[in-house]
Amino acid sequence: MGSSENEFLKRYEIESHDFSRAGNVSTQIKELLQEIGIDSSIIRRAAIATYEAEMNVVMYADKAELFLTVNPERIHIRIEDKGQGIKDIDLAMQEGFSTATHEMREMGFGAGMGLPNIKRNADKFNISSIPGKGTSVDIIFCLNETKQK
Ligand SMILES: Nc1ncnc2c1ncn2[C@@H]1O[C@H](COP(=O)(O)OP(=O)(O)OP(=O)(O)O)[C@@H](O)[C@H]1O
Numbered sequence: 001m002g003s004s005e006n007e008f009l010k011r012y013e014i015e016s017h018d019f020s021r022a023g024n025v026s027t028q029i030k031e032l033l034q035e036i037g038i039d040s041s042i043i044r045r046a047a048i049a050t051y052e053a054e055m056n057v058v059m060y061a062d063k064a065e066l067f068l069t070v071n072p073e074r075i076h077i078r079i080e081d082k083g084q085g086i087k088d089i090d091l092a093m094q095e096g097f098s099t100a101t102h103e104m105r106e107m108g109f110g111a112g113m114g115l116p117n118i119k120r121n122a123d124k125f126n127i128s129s130i131p132g133k134g135t136s137v138d139i140i141f142c143l144n145e146t147k148q149k
């Protein structure tokens with residue numbers, strides 16, 4: 001009963017600092033999930049979470065790989081970035097905490113709501129980081145249980 005038979009994996013690259021292309025990968029993932037017929041409420045939550053994680057790479061990391069795995073049980077989005085990392089994850093997870101620059105705030109970012117928003121929307125969420133190396137984020141949506149968010 002190997003799950004690999006009905007599982008697929010797709011890999012994306014996220015470029016940093018490029019605000020003109022920011023959001024590109026989360027849009028592609030949203031469209032793919034629509035094509036394969038995922039429930040629209042899960043797509044909405046996945047799109048929000050992926051967008052927030054993608055923007056954090058654009059703003060705070062150097063580059064990232066995003067791995068999307070879908071099987072009948074779940075959607076798993078893993079984002080592994082290379083960059084400055086996060087020294088204090090508990091602090092970064094707090095609503096309102098942000099190290100966004102003045103320029104980022106002028107563009108409407110820096111409310112310090114991205115990570116809390118990812119956690120709220122996901123069924124499972126994990127973040128780990130090595131300062132000076134990078135950050136990894138795992139975002140999971142369960143497909144065969146009804147969770148209203
Ligand atoms: N991938 C990352 N690499 C390094 N630091 C990060 C990363 N993601 C988040 N951070 C740090 O955690 C803080 C909080 O992130 P969060 O997404 O919650 O808020 P924000 O990006 O500052 O503002 P918002 O998401 O509301 O626009 C960031 O300001 C930044 O210091």
Ligand SMILES: [Mg+2]
Pocket residue numbers: 052055056113114115
């Ligand atoms: Mg953010």
